[in-house]
Amino acid sequence: xxxxxxxxAFILHFGEMGSRWGINRTIGQIYALLYISPRPLNAEQxxxxxxxxxxxxxxxxxxxxAWQLVRVxxxxxxxxxxxxxxDDVWEIFRTLVAERRRREIExxxxxxxxxxxxxxxxxxxxxxxxxxxxMLELIELVTGWLDxxxxxxxxxxxxxxxxxxxxxxxxxxxxxxxETPRA
Amino acid sequence: xxxxxxxxAFILHFGEMGSRWGINRTIGQIYALLYISPRPLNAEQxxxxxxxxxxxxxxxxxxxxAWQLVRVxxxxxxxxxxxxxxDDVWEIFRTLVAERRRREIExxxxxxxxxxxxxxxxxxxxxxxxxxxxMLELIELVTGWLDxxxxxxxxxxxxxxxxxxxxxxxxxxxxxxxETPRA
DNA sequence: CAGTCTTTTCAGTAATTATTGAAATTATAC
DNA sequence: GTATAATTTCAATAATTACTGAAAAGACTG
Numbered sequence: 001x002x003x004x005x006x007x008x009a010f011i012l013h014f015g016e017m018g019s020r021w022g023i024n025r026t027i028g029q030i031y032a033l034l035y036i037s038p039r040p041l042n043a044e045q046x047x048x049x050x051x052x053x054x055x056x057x058x059x060x061x062x063x064x065x066a067w068q069l070v071r072v073x074x075x076x077x078x079x080x081x082x083x084x085x086x087d088d089v090w091e092i093f094r095t096l097v098a099e100r101r102r103r104e105i106e107x108x109x110x111x112x113x114x115x116x117x118x119x120x121x122x123x124x125x126x127x128x129x130x131x132x133x134x135m136l137e138l139i140e141l142v143t144g145w146l147d148x149x150x151x152x153x154x155x156x157x158x159x160x161x162x163x164x165x166x167x168x169x170x171x172x173x174x175x176x177x178x179e180t181p182r183a
Numbered sequence: 184x185x186x187x188x189x190x191x192a193f194i195l196h197f198g199e200m201g202s203r204w205g206i207n208r209t210i211g212q213i214y215a216l217l218y219i220s221p222r223p224l225n226a227e228q229x230x231x232x233x234x235x236x237x238x239x240x241x242x243x244x245x246x247x248x249a250w251q252l253v254r255v256x257x258x259x260x261x262x263x264x265x266x267x268x269x270d271d272v273w274e275i276f277r278t279l280v281a282e283r284r285r286r287e288i289e290x291x292x293x294x295x296x297x298x299x300x301x302x303x304x305x306x307x308x309x310x311x312x313x314x315x316x317x318m319l320e321l322i323e324l325v326t327g328w329l330d331x332x333x334x335x336x337x338x339x340x341x342x343x344x345x346x347x348x349x350x351x352x353x354x355x356x357x358x359x360x361x362e363t364p365r366a
Numbered sequence: 367c368a369g370t371c372t373t374t375t376c377a378g379t380a381a382t383t384a385t386t387g388a389a390a391t392t393a394t395a396c
Numbered sequence: 397g398t399a400t401a402a403t404t405t406c407a408a409t410a411a412t413t414a415c416t417g418a419a420a421a422g423a424c425t426g
Contacts, residue, residue: 006298007311010294010298013290013294017287019383020287021205022205024413026414035314043372043373044372053415053417054372054416055373055374055376055415055416055417055418056415056416058375059375059414059415061373079423080373081372081373089321103203104203107200108197115189115192115193124221125189127219128193131218131219132193134272137272138272138273142344144344145343145344148347148348148350152348156351158324159354160328160354161325161328164331167353170354171343171353202412207383207385209385225402227402235385235386236386236387237403238385238403238404239384239386242384242385242404263402263403264402
C-alpha cells in the first residue's frame with residue numbers, strides 16, 4: 001500500500017485531530033485511510049501505509065471495532081482480515097453520535113439519577129441537587145432527541161436539518177429570536 | 184471552602200469524566216464545583232476545596248475562560264477574582280456545542296474545503312475526493328443545523344426536541360422508519 | 367499433529383500531558 | 397515611590413497514554 005500526497009494530507013490531518021477527538025493519532029490515521037480507500041485493507045497494508053508497528057495496528061483495529069466504526073470481511077483464498085469503513089457518511093455519523101453518547105454522557109446521566117434518588121432538602125446540598133436535576137433534565141431532553149433523529153432515515157433527517165430555523169414556523173410559534181433562513 | 188460528601192461525589196465524577204471529555208481532571212472538578220456552588224468562588228477557595236496547587240487553579244481558570252465557560256466578577260473591597268458558571272444549563276450547553284464545533288469540526292471542514300478546491304479527477308485520488316466531498320457536505324449540514332438550533336430560544340428548542348420523531352408528520356412525509364413517540 | 371500464517375498480548379520504553387513550586391509579573395494601597 | 401496582595405508564568409517532575417518488539421496464542425493446511 002502506497003498513498004498519494006493527496007491522500008496523505010487527509011490522513012495526517014485526521015491523525016493530528018485525533019487527540020482533540022479523544023482518540024489517538026494512530027486510530028485517526030487508520031480511520032482516514034479506510035474511509036478514503038476504494039477497497040478493503042488488511043492489517044499489513046495499513047501498517048505499511050502508515051509506517052507504524054503491526055501490534056499498534058492490531059490494537060487500533062480492536063478499538064475501532066469497539067466503536068463499531070469498521071467492518072471486517074474476507075477475500076477468497078486469503079485468510080487475513082480485511083477492514084472497511086462504512087460507505088455511508090450518514091451511518092458513520094449515527095455511530096459516532098451513539099458511541100459518544102454511550103461513553104461521554106450516559107455515565108454522567110446515570111450518576112445524576114443516583115444522586116437524585118434521595119435529594120437533600122436543606123442548605124447548599126439542596127441547591128446542588130437542584131442544579132443536578134437541571135443538568136439531568138437537559139441531558140435527557142437532548143439524548144432523547146438524538147435518538148429520535150437517529151431513527152429517521154437520511155432523507156427525512158436531511159430535510160429537517162435543511163429546514164433549520166424554519167421549523168419554528170411549523171411549530172406555530174412567533175418566538176423566533178433571529179432570522180436564519182437556510183436552503 | 185469545604186465540600187460535603189454529596190458535592191464531592193459530583194465533583195469527583197466530573198474529574199474522572201474529564202479525560203473522556205477532552206479536558207483534564209482539574210478542569211472537570213473545578214467546573215463541577217462552580218456549577219453547584221451557590222456563590223462565586225475565588226481561586227484560593229477552589230484550590231483549597233480540591234486540594235490542588237494554586238498554579239494549577241490559575242491555569243485551569245485560563246482554560247475555562249478560553250472555553251467561555253466561566254464568568255469573573257468582583258466583590259466590594261475585595262480585589263480577588265471570583266468565578267461563576269452560568270446559571271442556565273441551556274446557555275452552558277450552547278457554549279459547549281459552539282466551542283466543540285470550533286475546535287473539533289471547523290479545522291477539518293476547512294481542510295476539506297481546501298482539498299476540494301481542485302479535486303483530482305482520475306484514479307484513487309478521485310475516489311478519495313468524492314469521499315471528502317461527502318464528508319464536507321454532512322459536516323456543513325449538521326453544523327448549519329446546530330447554528331439554527333443555537334439561535335432558538337430555550338422554549339422553542341425544548342418544544343422542538345420534545346416533538347422528537349413527530350416532526351416527520353409536520354414535514355408531511357410518510358417516510359417514518361420507526362415510531363418513537365415522546366412526551 | 368507439525369508447520370505455517372495471522373493476530374493478539376503485554377512488558378518495556380517513548381512520547382505526551384498534567385501538576386507543582388518558585389520566581390516573575392501585575393495590580394492596588396499607602 | 398515602596399510594600400503588599402493576587403495572579404501568572406515556566407522549568408522541573410509526575411502521571412498518563414501511546415507505541416514497539418518479542419513472545420504467545422489462535423487458525424488453518426496438508
